[in-house]
Amino acid sequence: MSTVRQMTTDDLFHLSSTNLDPLTETYNIGFYMEYLTKWPDLCQVVEGIDGQIEGYILGKLESSPYPPPTTPYHPSTNPDPNYLPWHGHITALTVSPRARRLGHATRLSTSLERASDANDAWFVDLFVRAENTVxxxxxxKMGYSxxxxxxxxxxxxEDALDMRRPCSRDVGRGTVREGGEKICVRPEDVW
Known part of the structure; x- marks a missing residue:
């Protein structure tokens, strides 16, 4: 049985097999180290019974670097559609091809969603390649739109789709919307 545990620096030397998919973004070691330093509890791995890394997630909690246009922030009174309130972000989530369809991606993302809820975030978001329909x-299926x-x-x-799942703080679901595929922005509009 596989286990989910916090990522360690030693794990960085064993991620190669999980990054073989051409749709998986591979980062330099400094990038991974920054996440382990700033958000260690939001970086996790799935370790197989054989000790091999079967998947991992890099996550963080953040908001736009400038103050909200209205204080306190609320989605219904926010005039800036590109402002990002306090939220969880999945930077990388990947599962080794040999360990897919075992629920690892759901287990890893659920862990980040729980941490985001515990930190009073508005939503969890991620970027996915527009061609990555799988x-x-x-x-x-996990509740993202x-x-x-x-x-x-x-x-x-290539275009990215910004997908979100509201956290329990967003009772009115004001941080998500239907038909987002038709709302186009430029990379510089996204913080």
Whole structure:
């Protein structure tokens, strides 16, 4: 049976097999170290019975670096559609091809969602490649919906879909919307 545990620096030397999918973004070691330093409890791995890393998640809690347009923040009174209130963010979530369809992605994202709820976040979001329909369907099954399309987000010019799942703080579901695929923004509009 696989176990979910907090990521360690030693795990960074054993992630290669999980990053073999061409749709998985691979980062330099400094990027992973920054996450482990700033948000260690939001970086987790799934370790198989054989000790191999079967998947991982890098997450963080953040908000836009400038104050909200209205204080206190509330989605219904926010005039800036690009302002990001306090929220959880899935930076990377990947599962090794040999360990897919075992519920690992759901277990990892649920852990980040619980931590976001415990920290009074408004929602959890993530970016997924527009061509990655398999991941989009997985996230939809987990309660995520497309908030907006970020045109040319990735280095190769491909669009990203900004998908969100509201946390319990967002009782009125004001931080999510239907039809987000039709709302297009530029990468510079996204903090």
């Amino acid at each position: 991941a989009q369907e997985l996230y939809r 497309v908030y907006r399309r970020v045109v040319g987000y990735y280095g190769d010019g």
